[in-house]
Amino acid sequence: MTLITSAIGQGLLWALLGLSLYLSFRILNITDMTVEGTFPLGAATAVTMIVHGVNPLLASLAATGTGMIAGLITGLLTTKGKIPSLLAGILTMTAAYSVNLRIMGKSNTSLLGQTTLFSNHFLKSLPEYFDSVVLGFSVICIITVLIIFFLNTDYGQAFIATGDNLTMARSMGIRTDRMTIVGLMISNGMVGLGGALIAQSNGYADVNMGIGTIVIALASIIIGEVAFGELTLSQRLVAVTLGSIIYRLILLAVLQLGFSANDLNLLSSIVLALCMMIPQVDRILNIKKPILKGVTSHD
Amino acid sequence: MTKPILELQGVTTVVNRGTASQTTILKEINLTINPGDFITIVGTNGAGKSTLFNVIGGNLTADRGKLLHNGTDITHLSQEARTKFLARVFQDPKLGTAPRMTVAENLLLAEKRGQPRHLVFRRLKTRLKGFETLVATMNNGLETRLMTATGALSGGQRQALSFLMATLKRPDILLLDEHTAALDPHTSATLMAATNQRIKEDGLTALMITHHMEDAIHYGNRLLVLKDGQIKADLAGKEKASLTPERLAAYFE
Numbered sequence: 001m002t003l004i005t006s007a008i009g010q011g012l013l014w015a016l017l018g019l020s021l022y023l024s025f026r027i028l029n030i031t032d033m034t035v036e037g038t039f040p041l042g043a044a045t046a047v048t049m050i051v052h053g054v055n056p057l058l059a060s061l062a063a064t065g066t067g068m069i070a071g072l073i074t075g076l077l078t079t080k081g082k083i084p085s086l087l088a089g090i091l092t093m094t095a096a097y098s099v100n101l102r103i104m105g106k107s108n109t110s111l112l113g114q115t116t117l118f119s120n121h122f123l124k125s126l127p128e129y130f131d132s133v134v135l136g137f138s139v140i141c142i143i144t145v146l147i148i149f150f151l152n153t154d155y156g157q158a159f160i161a162t163g164d165n166l167t168m169a170r171s172m173g174i175r176t177d178r179m180t181i182v183g184l185m186i187s188n189g190m191v192g193l194g195g196a197l198i199a200q201s202n203g204y205a206d207v208n209m210g211i212g213t214i215v216i217a218l219a220s221i222i223i224g225e226v227a228f229g230e231l232t233l234s235q236r237l238v239a240v241t242l243g244s245i246i247y248r249l250i251l252l253a254v255l256q257l258g259f260s261a262n263d264l265n266l267l268s269s270i271v272l273a274l275c276m277m278i279p280q281v282d283r284i285l286n287i288k289k290p291i292l293k294g295v296t297s298h299d
Numbered sequence: 300m301t302k303p304i305l306e307l308q309g310v311t312t313v314v315n316r317g318t319a320s321q322t323t324i325l326k327e328i329n330l331t332i333n334p335g336d337f338i339t340i341v342g343t344n345g346a347g348k349s350t351l352f353n354v355i356g357g358n359l360t361a362d363r364g365k366l367l368h369n370g371t372d373i374t375h376l377s378q379e380a381r382t383k384f385l386a387r388v389f390q391d392p393k394l395g396t397a398p399r400m401t402v403a404e405n406l407l408l409a410e411k412r413g414q415p416r417h418l419v420f421r422r423l424k425t426r427l428k429g430f431e432t433l434v435a436t437m438n439n440g441l442e443t444r445l446m447t448a449t450g451a452l453s454g455g456q457r458q459a460l461s462f463l464m465a466t467l468k469r470p471d472i473l474l475l476d477e478h479t480a481a482l483d484p485h486t487s488a489t490l491m492a493a494t495n496q497r498i499k500e501d502g503l504t505a506l507m508i509t510h511h512m513e514d515a516i517h518y519g520n521r522l523l524v525l526k527d528g529q530i531k532a533d534l535a536g537k538e539k540a541s542l543t544p545e546r547l548a549a550y551f552e
Binding site: 152153154156157158160164168169171173 | 356378379380382383386387389393394395396397398399400404407408409411412413414416417418419420421464465
């Protein structure tokens with residue numbers, strides 16, 4: 001039971017990354033590799049500030065800020081610099097690695113004995129692992145509502161149109177460059193916040209903690225889509241969070257089979273690859289229904 | 300004498316400047332467009348028709364010459380800024396609409412063409428009745444598909460929607476880039492008739508590229524023949540009315 005609670009808590013915290021990737025990957029149609037640099041950047045920012053005695057909430061907000069700066073850089077590189085978005089993201093990600101080492105001064109910083117967002121009295125009074133569930137759930141609710149509001153404004157509609165059809169968006173006078181930059185900033189700001197929260201949950205920040213994050217985030221999006229099918233845009237956002245939780249439960253099941261934590265990146269990639277291939281396999285064999293049954297019976 | 304709505308003065312465009320393959324596409328184009336003009340444009344491939352539209356639309360900046368909109372110099376105005384007074388329908392039905400957004404959402408975007416978009420609720424529901432009446436004028440079943448993603452529409456429906464979106468907020472200048480070319484003959488004729496009706500009713504100023512000689516002669520009040528980046532003929536009135544496809548084709552020689 002505690003293992004499942006832990007998985008749900010992790011799923012909720014990591015859902016933040018799924019939601020941010022939803023904005024870039026699904027809405028803007030950009031595979032934003034920046035994320036793998038922004039995630040440890042957020043963690044490094046928050047952890048370093050906390051160690052220096054800054055309030056953890058402020059430190060987490062600062063992590064959101066540094067994430068947004070990373071998004072801004074990728075956005076400028078791809079729109080004004082005309083660098084293909086995939087490469088622009090890789091450039092920022094690679095640069096962020098050095099920046100993260102500069103921020104922390106070493107490759108790993110522990111939060112042992114420090115006051116974090118999880119040190120709150122109420123969270124401490126909960127049973128084991130419920131702190132992540134409560135904090136993750138609260139953050140996800142707020143962020144999801146904010147995104148739904150954003151997407152349903154005139155500005156948000158122009159943002160969606162930019163990713164959906166650039167030519168048409170421009171012909172309607174939408175400033176597509178600005179939309180792309182703003183989108184990448186919001187998305188990476190959320191990743192930075194996610195990095196801050198997960199570092200506080202884990203109790204440390206590590207310069208290598210970004211490896212594989214994009215696969216995990218995409219996995220929650222794809223699993224959500226595969227598991228819940230045709231949905232409205234708002235429902236899709238909720239499906240991402242549920243997808244993130246399902247992903248954690250799948251990992252839990254796989255670890256129970258005897259794999260070690262070192263195998264996680266291999267397993268993540270396999271899970272994502274399988275989920276992304278389901279539509280193709282389904283076209284040939286029509287096996288979607290049985291597979292979905294298999295997925296849902298695990299949780 | 301009416302004041303021209305758009306003027307091109309000595310517009311020249313060069314591609315691959317400074318390389319061995321340097322080519323001049325438009326050569327010293329002079330064109331005066333008056334309010335209410337419906338100009339059809341014909342010419343062989345490579346004559347510069349699309350380049351002309353790109354220069355007017357702002358996708359391309361003229362290397363020499365000037366563009367005036369109501370007497371104001373717009374030569375260096377960005378494409379986005381020009382959408383305040385200019386709308387365009389593309390040849391490819393896929394280019395004119397956002398496929399994952401619904402018909403109504405697309406129309407809502409078009410209502411704000413060229414205007415700033417703010418963080419205020421879009422209020423789609425209050426507009427549905429109006430949109431329904433509007434799309435019903437196209438007589439192709441769009442009114443029952445307001446809440447359908449445009450990606451699921453037929454090419455004809457999409458192109459009709461693109462046309463509605465371009466004219467929804469009355470543009471000073473409407474560019475039609477072979478907008479019926481990708482459709483089957485029947486759908487193409489229907490959209491062409493609807494286009495003509497809308498342009499007449501709203502008194503729009505429009506430029507239409509077409510490879511369809513009958514359409515070029517039948518529609519509009521002026522006809523331009525473009526050849527090798529120059530305006531070979533600019534026909535109006537009786538001259539245009541007395542044209543036959545054969546005589547028009549002779550201009551291409």
